[in-house]
Amino acid sequence: MLSNRIIELAAIISTNTEKVNGYLEAQGIPTPSFNVDAPPNLGIPKEAIEVDNARRKALAASIELQDLLQGPSACLRPVMNGTSLDAIYVYDIASKVPLYSNISFSNLAKQCELPELDLRRILRFAMCWHRVFCEPERGYVAHTAASRQLRDDPKAMDMAGLMFDECWQSMARTVDAMRTFSSSEPNESGHALAHNTKDSMFDWLGKNPEKARRFTSAISTLVPAGREAAFLPRAFDWASLGASTVVDVGGSSGGVSILLAQEFKDLNFVVQDLPEAINGAEEKVPAELRPRIKFMEHDFFTEQPIVAETFLLRAVLHNWPDHYCVKILQKLIPALRHGARIIVNDGVVPELGTLDLLGEKNIRAYDMLMMTLFNARERELEDWITLFTQADKRFKFVGVKKMEVGTMSVITVVWEDK
Known part of the structure; x- marks a missing residue:
């Protein structure tokens, strides 16, 4: 019965919140708060998997309880109205609010060159929906922990800009793109329509x-991508590769290769990516690792120039539709010798219902975002195996290992040419 479920959920929330709180107290980590001086994240380290699982259980139960108590009709309404956060980004409102005092709506409106009425509506929405800013006394605005991030952290502002300039506008045009193109081409997406371009997002x-x-x-x-990368050394038997070379295809600034090189001393790495991605990256490599990590300009849609024992593709293929992934894999073939390994570190969508609610929501959100921006998608294991077979039947699927956190997995493929 419904009443039993909501009581059950309340108990789950209570039990797991107590576990999280007990850990925070034992470690001397501040209790969660919206206060301006509160840390931007909860502070649970990646090694504390059981505590993070308790946090996830409490969150998932909270979401389900909210949905049940609001009723089915509320589930049919849009998730949010992003106008307030968009305006806060565009007008750089966070930089105009004093850190440890407040400012009147009227003075803030003048600095932002906005009508005071509009500013009040925008910020009061953000206050109750997003915990961004607060109104400590009527008519005055002050910072919260969330708004302080926009003030002090350029990357937080960059994320806000990406979400509203790129993602939000593209989401609004995705169904139009489906009607107009009925296509899986990267340049026939919601992003292409929203930004009036014939380019894919990457070309744009x-x-x-x-x-x-x-x-x-x-x-x-x-955070999830960074947390998951930290578990990559344990998700595959890298030591079994011995003294050999790993080509990190589309490896950006080499963060993953650095992580692996620090732990596996016999491995050398070649990080390949476009010039703009690797520009200046070598300078960020620790001096003791530079002899073992090299950078190379390379477009993975062109023929692979390096013959190596192992090729790593981390978070590369999920950005592309199937037929482009097939091309990427096929461009490796001239460099492959019998027994060469292709290690794909990417999302593998679990069977429906096997994730907790929080994990299910996250993976579905990523999947929709891939569709909106790139006409790409997240894949189930069967989809991955089909992809390798389409590229060439000599790509032999060996196995998959789920990483300890998130939905990323390590898929191992061997090239069999005999």
Whole structure:
């Protein structure tokens, strides 16, 4: 019965919140708060998997309880109205609010060159929906922990800009793109319509350097990707490769290769990406690792020039529709020798219902975002196996291992040419 479920959910929330709170107290980590001096994240380290699982259980139960108590009709309404956060970004409102005092709506409106009525409506929406700013006394605005991030952290502002300039506008045009193109081409997406371009998003970013800078900066703030990368050394038997070379295809600034090189001393790495991605990257490599990590300009849609034992594609293929992924894999073939490994570190969508609610919502959100921006998608294991077979039947699927957190997995493929 419904009453039993809501009581059950309340108990789940209580039990798991107590676990999280007990850990925070034991570690001397501040209790969660919206106060201006509160840390931007909860502070649970990636190693504390059980505590993070308790946090996830409490969150998932909270979401389900809210949905049940609001009723089915509320589930049919849009998730939010992004206008307030969009305006806060565009008018850089956070920089105009004093950090430890407040400012009147009237004075803030003058600085922003906005009608005071509009500013009040925008900020009061943000206050109750997003915990961005607060009104400590009537008619005055002050910072919260969330708005302070926009004030002090350029990457937080970059993420806001990406979400509203690129993602939000593109979402509004995705169904139009489906009707207009009925296509899986990257340049026939919601993003293409929203920005009136015939380019794919990546090509469009290449022509807009400031947008590209903001995109790279914003993506670097995504906590799940960073947390999952930390588990990559344990998700595959890298030591079994011995003294050999790993080609990190589309490896950007080499963060993953650095991580692996620090732990596996016999491995050498070649990080390949477009010039704008690797520019200046070598300078960020620790001096003791530079002899083992090299950078090379390479477009993965062109023939692979390096013959190596292992090729790593981390978070590369999920950005592209199937037929482009097939091309990327086929361009590796001239460099492959019998027994060469292709290690794909990417999302593998689990069977429906096997994730907790929070994980299910996250993976579906990523999937829709891939569709909106790139006409790409997240894939189930069967989709991945089909992809390798389409590229060439000599790509032999060996196995998959889910990483300890998130939905990323390590898929191992071997090239069999005998």
